[in-house]
Amino acid sequence: MAVTDYDVDLFVIGGGSGGVRAARVAAQHGARVMVAEEYRVGGTCVIRGCVPKKLLVYASRFRGEFEDAAGYGWTVPQSSFDWPTLIANKDKEIARLEAAYTATLEKTGVAIVKTRAVITDPNVVQLADGKRVRARYILIATGGTPTYGDPVPGIEHAISSNEAFHLSQLPKHLVIQGGGYIAIEFAGIFAGLGSQVTVVYRGENILRGFDDDVRAHVRMDMEKHGIKVLVGCKIAAIERTEKRFSVLLSGGNRATADCVMFATGRTPNVSKVGLKEAGVAIAANGGVAVDEYSRSSVSNIYAVGDVTNRVNLTPVAVREGHAFADTVFGGKKVAVDHANVPTAVFSDPEVGAIGLTEAQARARLARTDIYREMFKPLKATLSGRDTTVLMKLVVDGVTDRVVGCHIVGEGAAEMVQVATIAITMGAKKADFDAAMALHPTAAEELVTMRQKSASYAREAAE
Numbered sequence: 018m019a020v021t022d023y024d025v026d027l028f029v030i031g032g033g034s035g036g037v038r039a040a041r042v043a044a045q046h047g048a049r050v051m052v053a054e055e056y057r058v059g060g061t062c063v064i065r066g067c068v069p070k071k072l073l074v075y076a077s078r079f080r081g082e083f084e085d086a087a088g089y090g091w092t093v094p095q096s097s098f099d100w101p102t103l104i105a106n107k108d109k110e111i112a113r114l115e116a117a118y119t120a121t122l123e124k125t126g127v128a129i130v131k132t133r134a135v136i137t138d139p140n141v142v143q144l145a146d147g148k149r150v151r152a153r154y155i156l157i158a159t160g161g162t163p164t165y166g167d168p169v170p171g172i173e174h175a176i177s178s179n180e181a182f183h184l185s186q187l188p189k190h191l192v193i194q195g196g197g198y199i200a201i202e203f204a205g206i207f208a209g210l211g212s213q214v215t216v217v218y219r220g221e222n223i224l225r226g227f228d229d230d231v232r233a234h235v236r237m238d239m240e241k242h243g244i245k246v247l248v249g250c251k252i253a254a255i256e257r258t259e260k261r262f263s264v265l266l267s268g269g270n271r272a273t274a275d276c277v278m279f280a281t282g283r284t285p286n287v288s289k290v291g292l293k294e295a296g297v298a299i300a301a302n303g304g305v306a307v308d309e310y311s312r313s314s315v316s317n318i319y320a321v322g323d324v325t326n327r328v329n330l331t332p333v334a335v336r337e338g339h340a341f342a343d344t345v346f347g348g349k350k351v352a353v354d355h356a357n358v359p360t361a362v363f364s365d366p367e368v369g370a371i372g373l374t375e376a377q378a379r380a381r382l383a384r385t386d387i388y389r390e391m392f393k394p395l396k397a398t399l400s401g402r403d404t405t406v407l408m409k410l411v412v413d414g415v416t417d418r419v420v421g422c423h424i425v426g427e428g429a430a431e432m433v434q435v436a437t438i439a440i441t442m443g444a445k446k447a448d449f450d451a452a453m454a455l456h457p458t459a460a461e462e463l464v465t466m467r468q469k470s471a472s473y474a475r476e477a478a479e
């Protein structure tokens with residue numbers, strides 16, 4: 018079939034962060050592009066993920082600001098919070114963003130179809146109305162969906178983060194299952210807004226995968242803020258009582274809740290897209306199997322973002338989408354480097370992290386140096402708030418390169434984004450030391466930590 022026989026050069030299934038970036042850049046490279054989105058343009062991040070979540074995080078932090086103000090001489094009148102106002106304002110902003118995303122695509126000449134699309138042949142996509150579109154390339158950017166883990170009796174009463182953004186009222190008592198990003202962020206949001214929150218986590222400590230000092234620090238501060246963190250247990254059943262739920266835990270204890278949320282991970286949206294029919298291979302991690310250029314096992318079908326289950330973060334999906342478009346339509350092969358991806362948990366307290374944890378470094382490097390400080394932030398002196406900031410640099414003791422930076426406290430994510438530049442450039446501890454401090458800031462600690470708190474040689478393998 019000659020190239021001119023195709024209706025489009027690129028058909029993108031999924032209008033989220035990765036799909037939208039790929040579509041726009043491909044169109045800018047001259048490709049004829051169509052995007053199918055069955056829900057709302059913007060995808061998880063814009064519609065029911067990062068963006069609305071961060072707005073809710075901002076809302077939740079006013080409680081602390083009002084409390085802290087007294088030490089600085091302010092009298093704050095009795096504050097009150099109205100959940101419907103927050104949700105309505107958030108919805109307005111999300112609608113504005115959705116329109117902006119749509120307009121940007123249309124301005125670059127991308128056709129948007131608001132429908133489900135299924136691959137029926139490696140070069141054919143069928144829309145819900147039966148229309149068939151012949152595409153030279155297909156990009157799968159269908160993202161992921163919350164998963165509820167093992168089924169438990171009464172699971173139908175539980176919500177996921179999708180529904181948390183649209184609750185009609187603020188829960189008085191909320192039980193959240195999970196100890197990852199979503200559980201810990203929503204625990205902070207709802208506690209800040211006034212809910213009594215219990216986190217139920219199956220492992221030893223929350224935020225598995227983060228540095229152990231970070232995990233301990235976050236949990237300690239969450240508990241200081243009144244969030245109950247139950248570890249080593251799971252929700253065994255959810256029973257409806259008159260107006261609320263009785264939540265049975267695996268150890269036999271019970272918790273009462275008017276809302277039960279599961280934040281137990283997300284699975285890639287690989288079903289009902291026609292992948293099997295088209296011969297697209299699925300990897301062991303459940304995502305579409307792709308090479309370094311995001312190409313699937315079918316040569317003209319690519320996949321980016323959460324559906325590939327590589328690093329499930331928005332900026333990574335955006336990079337992958339951009340690299341795909343440059344590779345296929347821009348005449349420039351670009352592979353995305355998945356090393357040194359910074360990450361943040363917008364919990365209370367906030368976490369920012371990049372690179373190796375102490376445990377990872379000690380397992381991989383011949384020598385690991387640790388620089389670690391915990392200090393009371395200046396702002397907390399007059400406010401009297403019982404909080405400390407944790408800062409930790411993990412350094413390769415042989416090369417002096419900073420291989421990890423982990424921060425817990427106000428502004429952690431902002432600080433780690435900037436530290437990411439230095440670490441990506443291969444900065445050494447000596448470069449951090451040579452940087453002039455900016456006083457008084459929390460970030461200055463990053464360039465003034467002189468005293469190693471520990472140094473480890475890798476133990477010889479048995």
Ligand code: NDP
Binds near residue numbers: 167197202280362
């Ligand atoms: P995570 O993978 O971060 O956490 C899932 C949590 O659920 C873990 O604590 C896990 O425990 C627990 N869990 C999994 N299965 C079960 C089960 N069957 N029973 C009990 N507990 C279980 O997923 P999230 O849902 O929190 O977030 C999904 C993804 O979204 C994240 O991985 C991240 O990529 C992205 N995200 C990023 C954010 C950010 O960048 N700030 C914010 C929100 C989401 P265990 O640790 O034992 O495996």
